Amino acid sequence: MTFRVTLQPAERVFDVARDEPILAAAIRQGIGMPYGCRDGACGSCKSRLIEGRVLHGAHQLKALSAAEEEAGFILPCCATPQTDCVVEARTVPGAGDHPILKMPTRVLALERAAPDVMVLTLQLPANQRFQYHAGQYIEFILRNGARRSYSMANAPGRLMDPPAIELHLRHMPGGQFTDHVFGAMKEKEILRMEGPFGSFYLREDSNKPIVLLASGTGFAPIKAIIERLQDSGSTRPAVLYWGCRRRADLYRDDWAREAAATMPNLRYVPVLSEARAEDDWRGRVGFVHEVVMADLPDLSGHQVYACGAPVMVEAAQRDFVARCGLPADEFHADAFTSEADKHGS
Template sequence: MTFQVTLQPSGHQFQVEPDEKILEAGIKAGLSIPYSCRSGVCRSCRGTVREGEVDFGDVHPTYLPDSDKAKGLALLCSARAKSDLVVEIAELEGLAGIKPGIVPCRVVKIERPSADVAVLDLRLPMNENMRFMAGQYVDFLLKDGKRRSYSIACKPSAEGVSHIELHIRHVPGGHFTDRLFAGEVKEREVMRFEGPLGSFYLREDSNKPIIFLASGTGFAPIKAMIEHAIARGSQRPMQLYWGCRKPADLYMAALPEQWAREVPGFSYVPVLSEVSAQDGWQGRTGLVHQAVMADHPDLSGHEVYACGVPVMVDAAQRDFLAQCGLPEDAFFADSFLDESSKAAASV
């Protein structure tokens, strides 16, 4: 037995199995439903069930309290259908025609620009030319059935790309990154990923100045967005705030420094949180999102794209909206949730 889901206001319809998550079925059907973490945390996939009945899934009350459930709100990455449904959710026009697939790839090169960051160059099959939006991610499908998400760090092209670049930070004790940094993933190895995924991408229907906010390897999708904007000759003012702990953690600092010299309207502010006198650091210090707030007490006319560790993304969203007047619909983000943050968020 399958159930039919109708999305409003688009009227798009798709079928979902009783044991299947509604979001997964919608993505499979090629629909542009917003989503990021697929773990019931980011709330990007929140829709309103107008007709029918759902099983809300194992969602922590922090992210979907009973009062929201009573209003029919559901996180589509966690909810399953118990009948035919009508769900209200704003689909994303920018993702139309971008459909994820399972893609084999060869690891062509692994570079180590800093002690705990690896930059991977992956080659896709000759006929694969993947189309994606700048900012999206892929999921490595590991041999043991686990998945790990990594943002695409290079710009897309209209005809699709045959290589992608990933920036991966070592998380000590991590299932995949321990293997990667122990040298168990080798150049020439063949891997598989699913992608492109997610709805963190550069909105091009706005002229507002952009603040890009990255922590650590959160620079990866931001790099893709900035390279894409530069390639398209965007006239929007762009400012990048990149937060790390130590100077060496700014593993590609030469690139934003070059953009700041060469791209009109672009500026770069590195912000370090754990510098000591020996580092000889002359630049900004403290929390990266607070540096943005110090420079821009009024963000009402900006768009913000934030990516990196959940604590930074959450603080930026909370404080920019509450203290700097950033409109809710002008904040776009991907949080790098790992297994520990997912475990903390599960019921």
């Protein structure tokens, strides 16, 4: 049994199988809807139900509150239709461009970029052409069926030879996957992955100046976007704000400084929230999104790409729109939700 879902205002119509989430059906059929975690944790896919009934699976109240649900909002990532439905949701041009592939991948290199950050280089199979937008992510499929999501840190035009992707992983002590990465993982190990996923990537049909906002390893997809700007010959003004706690956490500071030195339109502003005497820090201090607002009090003509901890992304979205005049549809984000975030712990 299937139900028909119509997306407004784009007038896209697609079928959803019984017990299938609306978002999963859209992805399966190449229809671009906004989303981030696919787990009911981040709220990126939040949409309005105009007609019909849905049943929600488990989700975080911060992603969809009881009051929002009462007001007619749904999370397509965990909402299964019970009737034909009409949903008001932005469609994302390009989100369904590239086929989602399941494939094996081989560990080429492990680099400890900071005490708790590993840069993982993964070789792609030669017989499958993996395509993605800079900013998107893949999911590792673990032996027990669990999944872990990580963004590509290299632009699609920089897949290396042999073709390989770069990922930045932060160690979550006790984490099923990252304990292995920081402990027993060796070069040549085979992992299973699926992708690309996500509606976080550069909108190349705009000429607005860009604010790139990262915290921690949220720098990874931002790095890919910067490489894409460079590879495409973009002349759009862009500024990168990278917020970390301590100086050692700016694990690719040299890369960012070099990118700003070689790209005339790119500025780089590192920000520390807990700078100490031993950091010998003469740069900006504070919450990274507040530093952006101090520098750019009027964001009405800008486009923002934000990636990192959910608390930073949520604060930036709220304050940039309310206090700096950023149009709500020009805030593009990918909140790095951990397994603890997803399960409310």
